[in-house]
Amino acid sequence: MDYVRVRSSTVSAVGYDEDARVLGVQFLNGSEYHYFAVPKAQFEGLKAAASVGSYLNAFIQDAGFRFKRVR
Known part of the structure; x- marks a missing residue:
């Protein structure tokens, strides 16, 4: 998975x-943390949010x- 700051x-x-x-x-x-069965629109909304x-x-x-804590 690629991450963006x-x-x-x-x-x-x-x-x-x-x-x-x-x-x-x-x-x-x-x-x-990894959250499962999340629609891509939720990810896009998270990246664009004024308050992440x-x-x-x-x-x-x-x-x-x-969700699961992975680290």
Whole structure:
């Protein structure tokens, strides 16, 4: 999965595996999470959000996507 840097006080980079529909999120504290069955539109919205952290909370975490901490 390729990651792109984002401007955020909590998130350092995000990536997306289109075939597997997996969203990767790398945090400034060094942790990394993968969220599963995420539509590509959610990834695009996350990259374009004025507040990446707020978008992540509202449209990924609070939306109930299954996730796994990978680092």
